[in-house]
Amino acid sequence: MPVNLQAPDPASLHPVPGLSLGVAMAGIRKAQRRDLLVIALDVGASVAGVFTQNRFCAAPVQVCREHLGTASGVRALLVNTGNANAGTGADGLARARQSCSALAQMMGLQQEQILPFSTGVIMETLPVERLAAGLPAAIEALRADGWGEAALAIMTTDTLPKAASRQIEIDGQVVTITGIAKGAGMIRPNMATMLGFVATDANLAPELLQVLVRDAADLSFNRITIDGDTSTNDSFMLIATHKAGHQRINSLDSAAGQALRAAVIAVSQQLAQAIVRDGEGATKFITVTVAGGRNQAECKLAAYAIAHSPLVKTAFFASDPNLGRILAAVGYAGINDLDQTLIDLHLDEVHVVRAGGRHPDYLESEGQRVMQQSEITVTVDLHRGDARTTVWTCDLSHDYVSINADYRS
Amino acid sequence: MPVNLQAPDPASLHPVPGLSLGVAMAGIRKAQRRDLLVIALDVGASVAGVFTQNRFCAAPVQVCREHLGTASGVRALLVNTGNANAGTGADGLARARQSCSALAQMMGLQQEQILPFSTGVIMETLPVERLAAGLPAAIEALRADGWGEAALAIMTTDTLPKAASRQIEIDGQVVTITGIAKGAGMIRPNMATMLGFVATDANLAPELLQVLVRDAADLSFNRITIDGDTSTNDSFMLIATHKAGHQRINSLDSAAGQALRAAVIAVSQQLAQAIVRDGEGATKFITVTVAGGRNQAECKLAAYAIAHSPLVKTAFFASDPNLGRILAAVGYAGINDLDQTLIDLHLDEVHVVRAGGRHPDYLESEGQRVMQQSEITVTVDLHRGDARTTVWTCDLSHDYVSINADYRS
Numbered sequence: 001m002p003v004n005l006q007a008p009d010p011a012s013l014h015p016v017p018g019l020s021l022g023v024a025m026a027g028i029r030k031a032q033r034r035d036l037l038v039i040a041l042d043v044g045a046s047v048a049g050v051f052t053q054n055r056f057c058a059a060p061v062q063v064c065r066e067h068l069g070t071a072s073g074v075r076a077l078l079v080n081t082g083n084a085n086a087g088t089g090a091d092g093l094a095r096a097r098q099s100c101s102a103l104a105q106m107m108g109l110q111q112e113q114i115l116p117f118s119t120g121v122i123m124e125t126l127p128v129e130r131l132a133a134g135l136p137a138a139i140e141a142l143r144a145d146g147w148g149e150a151a152l153a154i155m156t157t158d159t160l161p162k163a164a165s166r167q168i169e170i171d172g173q174v175v176t177i178t179g180i181a182k183g184a185g186m187i188r189p190n191m192a193t194m195l196g197f198v199a200t201d202a203n204l205a206p207e208l209l210q211v212l213v214r215d216a217a218d219l220s221f222n223r224i225t226i227d228g229d230t231s232t233n234d235s236f237m238l239i240a241t242h243k244a245g246h247q248r249i250n251s252l253d254s255a256a257g258q259a260l261r262a263a264v265i266a267v268s269q270q271l272a273q274a275i276v277r278d279g280e281g282a283t284k285f286i287t288v289t290v291a292g293g294r295n296q297a298e299c300k301l302a303a304y305a306i307a308h309s310p311l312v313k314t315a316f317f318a319s320d321p322n323l324g325r326i327l328a329a330v331g332y333a334g335i336n337d338l339d340q341t342l343i344d345l346h347l348d349e350v351h352v353v354r355a356g357g358r359h360p361d362y363l364e365s366e367g368q369r370v371m372q373q374s375e376i377t378v379t380v381d382l383h384r385g386d387a388r389t390t391v392w393t394c395d396l397s398h399d400y401v402s403i404n405a406d407y408r409s
Numbered sequence: 410m411p412v413n414l415q416a417p418d419p420a421s422l423h424p425v426p427g428l429s430l431g432v433a434m435a436g437i438r439k440a441q442r443r444d445l446l447v448i449a450l451d452v453g454a455s456v457a458g459v460f461t462q463n464r465f466c467a468a469p470v471q472v473c474r475e476h477l478g479t480a481s482g483v484r485a486l487l488v489n490t491g492n493a494n495a496g497t498g499a500d501g502l503a504r505a506r507q508s509c510s511a512l513a514q515m516m517g518l519q520q521e522q523i524l525p526f527s528t529g530v531i532m533e534t535l536p537v538e539r540l541a542a543g544l545p546a547a548i549e550a551l552r553a554d555g556w557g558e559a560a561l562a563i564m565t566t567d568t569l570p571k572a573a574s575r576q577i578e579i580d581g582q583v584v585t586i587t588g589i590a591k592g593a594g595m596i597r598p599n600m601a602t603m604l605g606f607v608a609t610d611a612n613l614a615p616e617l618l619q620v621l622v623r624d625a626a627d628l629s630f631n632r633i634t635i636d637g638d639t640s641t642n643d644s645f646m647l648i649a650t651h652k653a654g655h656q657r658i659n660s661l662d663s664a665a666g667q668a669l670r671a672a673v674i675a676v677s678q679q680l681a682q683a684i685v686r687d688g689e690g691a692t693k694f695i696t697v698t699v700a701g702g703r704n705q706a707e708c709k710l711a712a713y714a715i716a717h718s719p720l721v722k723t724a725f726f727a728s729d730p731n732l733g734r735i736l737a738a739v740g741y742a743g744i745n746d747l748d749q750t751l752i753d754l755h756l757d758e759v760h761v762v763r764a765g766g767r768h769p770d771y772l773e774s775e776g777q778r779v780m781q782q783s784e785i786t787v788t789v790d791l792h793r794g795d796a797r798t799t800v801w802t803c804d805l806s807h808d809y810v811s812i813n814a815d816y817r818s
Binding site for chain 2: 056087322404405
């Protein structure tokens, strides 16, 4: 059961001028399931992305990296679920290119103008023929208000579609930012989530897009974890159609640039948090903040050690304030000169640990009360500097095991 | 259910001359449970140990480190279960010292001649009074053939006691090596397991003992993982009573030194593997070998990435040959210049992946057959060097979640 997450109201997802979306059923893995998405962009749109750092990156990720540099400009994104086309060697690369080629032919484009994305089972052959056969229906279905359908089409083990949208004003002009993403396992993004697509009609200088997508990924998808497994297919794309009527944004430090940056980050964080809320088997949404570090890197080490620990995660599942497990995780996080006698731990507002030991006023009943909530904040203070960071995660439940033991069967 | 593991036959556990063991019920956490163990050493015994690298190391680990250097020589080890005395700050340190002091007084020793060990729940106050009250019974119970009882007394979530014993001949004299260990969660030793004690009557130069304990730990307890959580209390101790009648061993490279080293490593590996076989919720015993690395370090990175991946572990639980998850883990292991097109993967003798893609002759039914076994070997060849390493792990089952969600309740 997702944690405090609802399916988005399709009416709340503002279209982005210059972009349309179409879905179809191609029977990639299962019949009668929308498993194909085409996102078509008007001439002049810019696209930037960040991809998985997994060295076993999937074939479509490799093709995306090649095609992103194309001079003729990206005109369409092609997404399939049911098959990740990862661990498929040279044959997988050829199939990723064939799928781009098929769509390019139907849309009168060059192969390099298509970015391919796949998600699903690893190490199985991508059925290009079935994929290509589904493309005409997806092209036929292209419409500006297709975001809700698109969010549904990219789901795998997600129980709910994930989408977010907001509008801001720049120079008196409405600017839209709308995005979709999918989880829900193999989630410990190391540049991006499994798949995330955010688009805006903001008119910003194309060279700023890559900076913005890195910033947004770093403050959203790169701050979440479900099971610590970095996917082979992580891709997070930011699209700008430049259709809004305001003056071109040439700096992200300008007032307009800052407003746009904040809105893109907000949409990205909402999507990233939605992935955690719908994490496989999740029953709790946990915010882990580590403060008082010498630098961000060591705060992140400690925060992820807590967020990845199966013992911490099962304690949250059980609503059991077995909080020594959090201290143990901080201890093995890899901060070699850590002084345990400086450490403080709060669970929401409850002061659990002071100076590395149980706080004398801490009552187990207080810890118990917080642990029973569906949203919990863990705050660790290392008391050795001013850096801080936050990551979001979920608990580890029986359903996580069931979902991943049954996923292919 | 432990994987192909039986409780040791007490008669198979050879006494080590110069050492006796006594257990008692102290009611540390629960009544009517043997939770206290004293190991008494004759004058002249040597002790060396390796301890957790967790920076939140427990109070007894800190006291052990201090006492190991004592000139008067260690004469007793004091072990309690039910309470880890970790995350307990200055008060915990004082209580660890008080427990040593209590035993020292009863045995006519100095406090520094006692090494304390605790295992159990973290961040709770060690009930020193109850512990001290239980000591006379443990001292009363001291006997040379107490290994079987001792293995039972140090269990926490273990379902079976773990002990191993063998005898070798040196200079025509019988030399004994006997040991016990406990698991069964928070197991990703980074020097040692939760608790392991191996003793021998071999007469070896005391200065060699520290070398030998590091070697043995590195090839046994430092090669296992259950859940990736490094405990606050890991301690692995090697005791030599020097009682055997052979000539003193002054080099581990001598024939006698090599024979002793091999036997100590064999006992340590048997204990370490027993911990994995009895891992919390384990249904399968998995041997992960990574070969063809440039060095041991990168082989270990890849082997542990596989062994820690919740997705790999749930696939083993499900007997599902969803083997792309293994490739994904190798990909994110942190080997930055890894070339995925070189990689081979075998499951037992079945060749699953060649050159980074599915082997053309691989049949899913063959993978399925191996996955259904209770013992499985995963072999990854990186094809970039000659180094190789092996680690042992288990699967991730519903019972792991149940055990850790219920542990304190």
